Amino acid sequence: MAKPIKVAAFCGSLRKASFKRMTLTETIKLVPEGMTIEEVEIGGLPLYNTDLHQAGFPASAQQAIDCVAAADAVLFVTPEYNYSIPAPLKNVIDWISRAPNQPFAGKPAAMMGASMGVLGTVRAQMHLRHSMVFLNMLPVNRPEVMIGQAQNKFDAAGNLTDETAKGLIRDLLVALGAWTRKLRG
Secondary structure, eight states: OOOEEEEEEEEEEEOTTTHHHHHHHHHHTTTTEEEEEOOOOOOTOOOOOOHHHHHHHHHHHHHHHHHHHHHHHEEEEEOTTTOOOOOHHHHHHHHHHSSOOOOTTOOOEEEEESSSSSSSTTEEEEEHHHHHHTOOOOEEEEOOOOSSSGTTTTTTTOOOOOOOOHHHHHHHHHHHHHHHHHHHO
């Protein structure tokens, strides 16, 4: 039996009832056999500051670093703020990128997003890909999961009701698993 794939997941929205949080919750429900997803908490991180870093990583930053280092792959669930990724998500990426033995380097990754707009985080995901290039992450290219008009795709309890979106999430997780296994050799 193949070794299970452990995924460290980041939700770029800090709001408890955000569509991104709902998307991550749904993603965890849809996880395929042989894969686990653990959310990395980002809300308690101080803003990245070289002075803080030089004094030693804050506990919240070290916890995020350790989660990524222990994971086989990374998943980002992002909103789109002002045509880009939100500050909390960029902040955790900046903290983790300063760790010795860079834990993002060579790590398989996937991304998805949800927004009330029609384009469903397309620009934010492109900016996230730019960061991944510098970090030497290895993203899955397809399928792309960009849940547009999210306010019409979740019920009052926060469940994703759009079957196309659910299918894309399932397919992305399967692709991430296959990519991770391939990179393991």
